[in-house]
Amino acid sequence: MENWLGLLRIHVKRGVNLAVRDSCSSDPYVVVRMGKQKLKTRVVKRNVDPEWNDLLTLSVTDPNTPVKLFVYDKDTFSFDDKMGDAEFEIGPFLKAVKMGFQLxxxxxxxxxxxxxxxxxxxxxxxxxxxxxxxxVVQDMVLRLRNVECGEVELQLQWIDVPSSKGL
Incomplete structure (x- = not known):
């Protein structure tokens, strides 16, 4: 915990026009990874335009580590199907957060x-x-890679941790 810079709260809002992976729909969920951390949203049944509105919180130790996002279709009797991925850098966001008192x-x-x-x-x-x-918040719409279609809408927010090194 002594190496933390703070916490990154990711509001996974919704998916738009996600790929169909089952007969006529999908049961999507999102996995967010940063370094060794891995968090996931709930599954939204039978929806290619899911509203997750889930809050995921990652501890940030290295501002240069990208955040990776993976979308999957939940399957019961087989491995979950991939529905695309994306990644983003938090550097520009952290630069704005550092402006603190000036804002x-x-x-x-x-x-x-x-x-x-x-x-x-x-x-x-x-x-x-x-x-x-x-x-300070950042809104982003990520276009999914390695898939025929789909986007995920997010919002980032920074949470200072009193015992952290800070930015």
């Missing part, structure tokens, strides 16, 4: 920075890092 007094909705979608990242559209209720 005090600014109104909600102020955009601190933007991350452009490009061939090197999995962003489906520009990602905004902004203030919400006095906290």
């Amino acid at each position: 005090q007094g600014l109104p909600d909705g102020v955009i601190i920075s933007k991350v452009e979608a490009n061939r090197q990242n999995c962003l489906a559209e520009e990602s905004k890092i902004f203030l919400s209720n006095g906290k």
Whole structure:
């Protein structure tokens, strides 16, 4: 715990136009990995546009470790089917979080920075890092790789841990 920089709260909001893996639908869930940590959402039955609204919290020790996301279709009698993957860097988000005191007094909705979608990242559209209720948050829509279609919407939030090294 002494090597923690803080906690990354990932709000896995929803999936959009996910691939069909069973006869006419899928039972999707998301696995999030960062280093050796692995967390997953609940399964949403028979839905290619699932609303998870799950909060997953990762401890961050190295800001350069990418967050990897995998979407699977839950199967009962066989291995779960892959429905795509994506990854993202948290560096731009942590850079905005570090601005801390400079952001005090600014109104909600102020955009601190933007991350452009490009061939090197999995962003489906520009990602905004902004203030919400006095906290730095980042909204992102990730386009899934290694699959015919699908996107996952997330929101990141930073949680300082009193006993951590901090940013």
